Amino acid sequence: MNITAMYFSGTGTTKKMTAAIADELTEIKISQDKTTAGEKPGSIKAGIKPWQRAEDIDFTPPAARREIYRFTPDDLVVFGVPVIAGRVPNVLLKFLDTLQGGGALAVPVVLYGNRNFDDALIELRNILQDRGFYAIGAAAFIGEHSFSRILAAGRPDSSDMELSRDFARKLAGKIRRLGAAGLREAAPVPVDGADPIRPYYKPQDRNGNHINILKVKPKLHAELCSGCGICVSACPMGSVVQENPGQPPAPITGICIKCCGCVKKCPRQAFYFDDPGFIYHKEELEDMYAGIRREPDLYL
Numbered sequence: 001m002n003i004t005a006m007y008f009s010g011t012g013t014t015k016k017m018t019a020a021i022a023d024e025l026t027e028i029k030i031s032q033d034k035t036t037a038g039e040k041p042g043s044i045k046a047g048i049k050p051w052q053r054a055e056d057i058d059f060t061p062p063a064a065r066r067e068i069y070r071f072t073p074d075d076l077v078v079f080g081v082p083v084i085a086g087r088v089p090n091v092l093l094k095f096l097d098t099l100q101g102g103g104a105l106a107v108p109v110v111l112y113g114n115r116n117f118d119d120a121l122i123e124l125r126n127i128l129q130d131r132g133f134y135a136i137g138a139a140a141f142i143g144e145h146s147f148s149r150i151l152a153a154g155r156p157d158s159s160d161m162e163l164s165r166d167f168a169r170k171l172a173g174k175i176r177r178l179g180a181a182g183l184r185e186a187a188p189v190p191v192d193g194a195d196p197i198r199p200y201y202k203p204q205d206r207n208g209n210h211i212n213i214l215k216v217k218p219k220l221h222a223e224l225c226s227g228c229g230i231c232v233s234a235c236p237m238g239s240v241v242q243e244n245p246g247q248p249p250a251p252i253t254g255i256c257i258k259c260c261g262c263v264k265k266c267p268r269q270a271f272y273f274d275d276p277g278f279i280y281h282k283e284e285l286e287d288m289y290a291g292i293r294r295e296p297d298l299y300l
């Protein structure tokens with residue numbers, strides 16, 4: 001069995017969690033198999049071959065979403081996306097529709113910024129099932145909110161990582177108990193969320209008026225920029241363009257999903273937002289959710 005972490009991750013929280021679950025799962029399963037008296041590694045009796053960690057598939061860069069990814073029944077994919085407006089990021093839907101699950105096992109994982117994951121996990125689970133995967137476990141973890149440095153700051157933290165290890169241990173136990181055929185029969189794992197899936201979450205002001213941040217884009221303090229180009233490779237939409245190497249990028253005119261990869265990865269903090277609606281929404285999210293600590297939801 002090949003264990004792959006596959007993720008889209010603007011500011012790295014989804015990457016961190018997805019890769020950690022895949023690492024832990026591989027470690028646990030290998031050591032479990034070694035200690036199973038009289039059985040060869042991989043519990044071949046249960047129809048599952050020995051396990052190895054495959055290379056990550058990071059589909060954050062636009063070029064990676066032009067590839068077709070095909071899996072087989074010998075694969076287990078820990079599949080992560082961030083929650084955007086309570087759903088799977090809609091810019092990914094066309095790409096996700098090209099996945100070839102081929103009977104692989106999958107563990108859908110979403111990272112959300114301490115507000116709510118709404119229907120993102122059930123949507124991701126359903127997409128993976130539709131694409132030929134078997135969703136055998138699922139999780140919603142909390143990641144520092146893309147817009148903020150204080151909302152869920154530093155998460156996933158050491159307590160989240162401990163829970164992710166426990167989740168991986170239990171998942172390995174389920175795999176061992178049910179075997180390949182039993183796992184496929186038991187899929188998809190039940191998760192929270194509505195089906196049919198609800199509309200995208202819409203930010204509102206205190207009077208209930210919709211705040212439209214769709215067209216908002218970050219701006220650049222050109223005098224702070226060293227021209228290093230980190231922002232160019234950080235942008236999942238290919239919208240940060242440096243016309244001359246070593247020079248500040250051009251003003252962003254392409255699609256921006258507000259993932260804040262450019263904002264948070266810039267070593268000189270040269271990017272900023274000045275849109276009043278965006279700033280209001282960010283501050284309101286901080287007011288409402290920075291004082292509470294949500295805990296991960298794990299499904300097996």
Ligand SMILES: Cc1cc2nc3c(=O)[nH]c(=O)nc-3n(C[C@H](O)[C@H](O)[C@H](O)COP(=O)(O)O)c2cc1C
Pocket residue numbers: 008009010011012013014015081082083084085086087111112113114115116117142143144145146147201257258259260
């Ligand atoms: C446009 C946008 C919308 C978001 N919507 C939500 C949301 O509905 N609920 C929530 O809790 N977090 C929301 N977030 C926060 C992200 O889900 C969270 O910060 C996540 O950890 C980011 O993952 P990454 O580090 O892999 O990019 C949103 C982030 C962005 C950029």
